[in-house]
Amino acid sequence: MELKTTEQENWSLVIRPQRAWWDLHLGELWRYRDLVWLFVWRDFVAYYKQTILGPLWYLIQPILTTVVFTIIFGNLAELSTDGMPPFLFYLAGNTVWAYFAACLTNTSNTFTGNRSIFGKVYFPRLAIPLSVVISQIISFGIRMLVFVGFLIYFMLVNPAVSPNWWIFSLPLLLFIMAGTGLGLGIVISSLTTKYRDLQQLVTFGVQLLMYATPVIYPLSSIKGAWRWAILANPMTPVVEIFRYAFLGVSDISPIYLLYSVTFMFAVLLIGVLIFNRVENNFMDTV
Amino acid sequence: MLVNVISIENLSKAYQLGVIGTGTFFGDLNRWWARKLGRPDPYAKIGVKDHGNRIGEMIQALDDVSFTVKKGEALGIIGRNGAGKSTLLKILSQVTAPTSGVVKVKGRIASLLEVGTGFHPELTGRENIYLNGAILGMNRLEVARKFDEIVDFSGVEKFIDTPVKRYSSGMYVRLAFAVAAHLEPDILVVDEVLAVGDAEFQKKCLGKMGSVADEGRTVLFVSHNMSAINRLCSRAILLDAGTLIKDGTANEVTAQYLQGADIEEGRRWALESAPGNEDLKLLSVKLTRMGENSAASVVEVKDDLILELEYFVKKANMRFRCNALFYSLGVCAFASIEPKETLHEKAGRYISKVHIPAHLLAETEYTVSISMFSSLGVKQHFVKVQNALNFQVFDSMTAPSARGDYAENLVSAVRPMLDWETSYTDSQPN
Numbered sequence: 057m058e059l060k061t062t063e064q065e066n067w068s069l070v071i072r073p074q075r076a077w078w079d080l081h082l083g084e085l086w087r088y089r090d091l092v093w094l095f096v097w098r099d100f101v102a103y104y105k106q107t108i109l110g111p112l113w114y115l116i117q118p119i120l121t122t123v124v125f126t127i128i129f130g131n132l133a134e135l136s137t138d139g140m141p142p143f144l145f146y147l148a149g150n151t152v153w154a155y156f157a158a159c160l161t162n163t164s165n166t167f168t169g170n171r172s173i174f175g176k177v178y179f180p181r182l183a184i185p186l187s188v189v190i191s192q193i194i195s196f197g198i199r200m201l202v203f204v205g206f207l208i209y210f211m212l213v214n215p216a217v218s219p220n221w222w223i224f225s226l227p228l229l230l231f232i233m234a235g236t237g238l239g240l241g242i243v244i245s246s247l248t249t250k251y252r253d254l255q256q257l258v259t260f261g262v263q264l265l266m267y268a269t270p271v272i273y274p275l276s277s278i279k280g281a282w283r284w285a286i287l288a289n290p291m292t293p294v295v296e297i298f299r300y301a302f303l304g305v306s307d308i309s310p311i312y313l314l315y316s317v318t319f320m321f322a323v324l325l326i327g328v329l330i331f332n333r334v335e336n337n338f339m340d341t342v
Numbered sequence: 343m344l345v346n347v348i349s350i351e352n353l354s355k356a357y358q359l360g361v362i363g364t365g366t367f368f369g370d371l372n373r374w375w376a377r378k379l380g381r382p383d384p385y386a387k388i389g390v391k392d393h394g395n396r397i398g399e400m401i402q403a404l405d406d407v408s409f410t411v412k413k414g415e416a417l418g419i420i421g422r423n424g425a426g427k428s429t430l431l432k433i434l435s436q437v438t439a440p441t442s443g444v445v446k447v448k449g450r451i452a453s454l455l456e457v458g459t460g461f462h463p464e465l466t467g468r469e470n471i472y473l474n475g476a477i478l479g480m481n482r483l484e485v486a487r488k489f490d491e492i493v494d495f496s497g498v499e500k501f502i503d504t505p506v507k508r509y510s511s512g513m514y515v516r517l518a519f520a521v522a523a524h525l526e527p528d529i530l531v532v533d534e535v536l537a538v539g540d541a542e543f544q545k546k547c548l549g550k551m552g553s554v555a556d557e558g559r560t561v562l563f564v565s566h567n568m569s570a571i572n573r574l575c576s577r578a579i580l581l582d583a584g585t586l587i588k589d590g591t592a593n594e595v596t597a598q599y600l601q602g603a604d605i606e607e608g609r610r611w612a613l614e615s616a617p618g619n620e621d622l623k624l625l626s627v628k629l630t631r632m633g634e635n636s637a638a639s640v641v642e643v644k645d646d647l648i649l650e651l652e653y654f655v656k657k658a659n660m661r662f663r664c665n666a667l668f669y670s671l672g673v674c675a676f677a678s679i680e681p682k683e684t685l686h687e688k689a690g691r692y693i694s695k696v697h698i699p700a701h702l703l704a705e706t707e708y709t710v711s712i713s714m715f716s717s718l719g720v721k722q723h724f725v726k727v728q729n730a731l732n733f734q735v736f737d738s739m740t741a742p743s744a745r746g747d748y749a750e751n752l753v754s755a756v757r758p759m760l761d762w763e764t765s766y767t768d769s770q771p772n
Contacts, residue, residue, distance in 0.1 A: 066448065067349075067446040067447060067448055068447060068448050068449060068450075069446070069447040069448075069451065070444060070445070070446050070447075071433060071434075071436060071439065071440065071444065071445040071446075071447070072439070072440070072444055073439055073440050073441055073442055073443070074439065075439075088476075088479075090476050090481045090482045091476040091477060094472060094473050094476045094482075095473075098462055098465065098469075098473055101464070101465065101469070102462055102464045102465065105464040105465075105505070172459075173459055173460050173477070174437065175432075175437055175455075176435075176437065176455045176456045176459040177435065177437070177453065177455065177456075177459045177460070177477055177478065178435050178436035178437060178453070179477060179479065251370075253368070336438070336439040337438060337439050339432070339437055339438045340357060340358075340438055
């Protein structure tokens with residue numbers, strides 16, 4: 057009898073109404089790492105199957121956007137580009153910003169976009185947003201190739217373009233963008249289980265956020281009180297340091313990256329905590 | 343001594359009726375304001391169908407359910423629509439959390455609420471096997487190891503490198519089930535995914551489920567198919583309005599469920615909408631057990647049955663005959679036609695009955711089509727109703743039947759009890 061009791065205590069899974077808030081079961085996510093990779097691969101493969109140009113889309117989109125920016129902001133509005141060739145300046149900003157924007161937008165519909173899977177089978181829900189952030193690295197890589205191609209060309213014709221050792225901070229910059237995008241994205245996705253209109257806000261908000269980040273203008277052109285506001289944006293150091301690393305011009309101290317890293321960890325922690333709360337019961341409300 | 347692998351203690355799940363929140367922030371604000379002013383909720387639903395287990399704004403989908411399952415046991419879960427079966431499965435699959443109570447599980451649990459979850463139409467069969475396997479909780483090595491077996495089982499070898507969006511629905515389901523069938527969990531939770539595919543494939547699936555149970559793994563099986571429950575499960579539980587009302591051997595529990603199911607009244611039409619032409623209207627079709635009066639939708643192989651047609655003749659001296667066609671497994675299993683055209687001298691209501699002997703029908707679902715026509719002189723159809731009636735036949739194996747002592751799946755459109763005789767002749771091969 058004694059033996060039986062101890063045997064019975066040995067449950068491998070206990071399903072309760074609410075999990076403790078600190079029980080993030082991240083170990084489980086590790087067990088499902090194969091699934092994360094398969095999602096990454098699925099997103100990438102499915103994206104260009106049955107398209108005429110296939111992966112070329114990853115090239116066309118940033119180049120076209122950059123051309124438009126060059127014409128509007130460079131030629132018509134004549135915004136400063138810190139003495140850099142406008143095309144290269146905008147391409148740099150676009151390349152780095154597109155990754156963050158994609159992370160944020162594509163993780164923010166985690167619950168609403170996957171409810172048919174979530175309603176039928178259990179796996180750690182975080183696998184989905186995590187795979188989004190990873191698969192976006194692939195598209196970032198392709199955009200980066202385009203950027204580096206143009207960079208080399210401009211380096212040959214314009215000696216002011218001078219990359220430096222900071223280019224090795226690229227993984228850190230990516231990590232900050234991935235973490236911040238993921239954190240904000242899952243906060244929004246958790247809230248959209250209740251309020252659908254937040255979804256509209258995301259596309260719109262990401263647009264606005266871009267103008268609050270030095271993507272189409274250099275930080276150096278912002279003076280006075282506004283400079284402070286732009287610096288409060290955790291993406292500002294990331295974009296500026298990226299441009300400093302590859303083009304050699306910037307008006308920011310790398311120390312600001314510490315702020316971005318802190319912000320990222322904070323938003324990621326909050327995001328995971330909220331996500332963890334919501335994933336238990338969201339099927340009843342979505 | 344067998345240990346408990348699942349222990350469910352006082353499990354309850356309540357759902358809020360209507361919408362929780364109004365879906366938009368503005369709506370919630372509006373509702374809050376209305377409440378504050380003491381006005382009625384502008385988003386309240388009017389005329390929501392009432393359930394028996396409704397308490398105010400909440401619906402108790404599961405109400406204090408407790409039971410345990412032992413290792414290697416095959417447990418059937420039955421109940422009417424809305425009884426709480428799906429909610430129970432959802433909680434067991436961790437798709438949603440209970441409102442109160444605890445579920446304790448020992449070992450790896452896998453649930454199949456649907457086959458092909460996460461299949462991506464653009465990916466090939468091969469790619470989807472890996473993806474679906476991972477979603478169901480297998481790692482890449484496990485899938486790779488079983489890959490050939492899965493493809494073999496599904497029977498779609500030739501199309502394995504074709505995107506699944508080009509598959510026929512049958513192929514799609516076969517591939518999806520094949521992946522699921524090769525999961526090797528300690529506990530398998532299955533919803534009625536078997537209600538898919540052709541008869542042959544269903545047979546294969548049931549066979550596979552049976553073998554899972556034989557391998558000492560635990561199976562929880564939700565189904566409306568009583569014969570499948572009887573065949574696969576040793577024990578069953580019956581849920582009704584969220585509470586567990588019966589826990590016993592599969593035979594006992596299915597029998598109780600079937601008694602309850604008899605309340606359903608065959609099929610009846612109002613005169614205005616009844617099928618037929620201006621001279622003749624079919625009023626009702628029902629199936630009863632011989633000697634009983636109430637309509638039955640689930641019957642046993644051993645029952646003698648009566649199919650009863652009630653119709654209204656508007657014109658005197660009509661001459662016609664009735665014909666009943668019994669469809670199962672997609673074919674017409676048999677037809678029974680009135681031997682001669684009856685003269686209906688008076689206008690009024692008539693009833694025609696046909697006796698279907700015991701041990702003619704097989705364990706499957708039947709659909710009955712009715713026609714009434716005259717072929718003397720000018721051929722004339724008065725009534726033609728397809729799918730007039732549906733019923734299910736099962737074999738509780740409590741009385742001798744055509745299956746003898748064979749307990750596995752038998753697929754046929756009819757199953758008459760015929761005599762077999764085997765005798766020894768001599769020792770030579772010919």
